[in-house]
Amino acid sequence: MHPILKPALRRGWRDLNTVQFGATRAHARVLGPVDTATGSFLTLLDGTRGLPLLREEGQRMGLPDGHVDRLLHRLARAGLLDDATGGGPAADALRGRTEVMDRLRPDLAALSAITPEPSQGMRKLAARRAARVRVQGTGRVGAVVASVLSGAGVGQVEVMDGGCVEPWDVAPGGLPPESVGQRRDAAARTAVRRAAPGRPPRHPEDRGDGERPLSLVVLAPRDGLDVFAPDPASAxxxxxxxTPHLYAGVMEGTGVIGPLVLPGATACAGCLAAHRADSDAAWPRMLAQWRSGRRHQVPACDLALATTVAGLAAAHALAFLDGAEPTLADARWEVPAPGLTWHRRRERAHASCPCGASEQVKGSTSPWIGSRTTQWPGNRLRGRGCLGFGGAHV
Incomplete structure (x- = not known):
């Protein structure tokens, strides 16, 4: 291990013997009181020294036996310490690709800041390279989602759509103006390749056809109705x-993100349709008319709102891939323009839906929650926690 104080967390001295790591409420920690020798020792935690050398340096600085190990243990428990060489073989391989790492350093810094355990940020970044995600829909939302996921280090990002690029499909970070008239799927694949920080290595889980199992599907159809009221048959x-899948899009100037469907565990499109029919007897009739109508109109999907929805959808997708608690399971967010106030809607599993999620809710803990997510130990340390080092003794 080569300990390093997490570079993403800003550091400052609150007074002569108290140092604060992090500025935001979620990550700020206070260490104190700190004597002069311990304060000087903190400057050595830059990832260039292993534990044996750090112990020797501590002895030369007059720190008592065991002080260095106790200090590092406390820093690690508080989520302030990283390992410059940790993460396993996949992380080592990624570090060896300098041009890729230079692109991904901001993403690594973010993962390191929100992940308490040393080297877990690098491990998660390397795991993204092994993920396979499909984005269905390449309009103003879908194409941007695909490009963001690719640029954030997801190793295999597929896109699916039909037809040719229209002028109103163009968006910064998505389909460029020169793609108008090209096939949507081909243009989106070009955008994904352009955003990718290098080609990922072949993964051991790749099947004979060269495809690894899908980690997630993002459903971002150009017709916002298919997100606002998704067709159960299509899912x-x-x-x-x-296969886990996440809905994202814009309907009549209203951004919609979610739900994130964990099959058999959380509400799916069929559950949403059944609950709407229960609460509104006319809903199936209205939905049939909307779906059967002619769709030649340009969608009400302004660029700023579409980009906002795409960014948040990509963030939720990455959080799920990284193992965070899926906050969009059984929920969706809607944001109407121009007020742009986010509204959370709870989406519950329906007893009549054949997906079986309602039975899972009645039973034991979901197979997704726990096996696919991580309970952050750092959540117990939110706020400013004093690590309690005084003088030359711990």
Missing amino acids: EPLIAAG
Whole structure:
């Protein structure tokens, strides 16, 4: 291990013997009181020294036996310490690709800041390279989502759509103006490759056809109705395959993100449709008319709102891939323009839906929650926690 104080957390001395790490409420920690020798020792935690050398340096600085190990243990427990060489073989391979790492350093810094355990940020970044995500829909939302996921280090990002690029599909970070008239899927694949920080290595889970199992599907259709009121039939293959999928889009100037469907565990499109029909007897009739109408109108999907929805959808997708608690499971967020006030809607599993999520809710803990997510130990340390070092003794 080569300990390093997390560079992403700003550091400052509150007084002569108290140092604060981090500025935001979520990450700020206070260490104190700190004597002069311990304060000087902190400057050596830059990732260039292993534990044996740090212990020797501590002895030369007059620190008592065991002080260095206790200090490092406390810093690690508080989520302030990282390992410049940790993360396993995949992380080592990624570090060896300088041009890729230079692109991903901001993402690594963010993962390091929000991940308490040393080297876990690098481990998660390397794991992204092994993930396979599909984005269905390449309009102003979908194409940006695909590019962001690719640029953030997801190793395999597929895109699916039909037809050709229209002028109103163009968006910064998504499909460029020169793609107008090209096939949407081909243009989106070009945008994904352009955003990618290098080609990922072949993964051991790749099947004979060169494809690894899907980690997530993002459903971002150009027709916002298919997000606002998703068709259960279109999601049946994903439910049957057990593939997690996330909805994102814009409908009539209203951004919609969610739900994140964990098949058999959380509400799916069928559950949403059943609950709407229960609460509004006219809903199936209205939905049939909306779906059967002609769709030649340009969608009400302004660029700023579409970019906002795409960014948040990509953030939720990355958080899920990184193992965070899926906050969009059984929930969706809606944001109407021009007020741009976010509203959270709870989406519950429906007893009549064949997806089986309602039975899972009645039973034991979901197989997704716990096996696919991580309970951050650092959540118990939110706020300013004093690590309690006084004088030359711990």
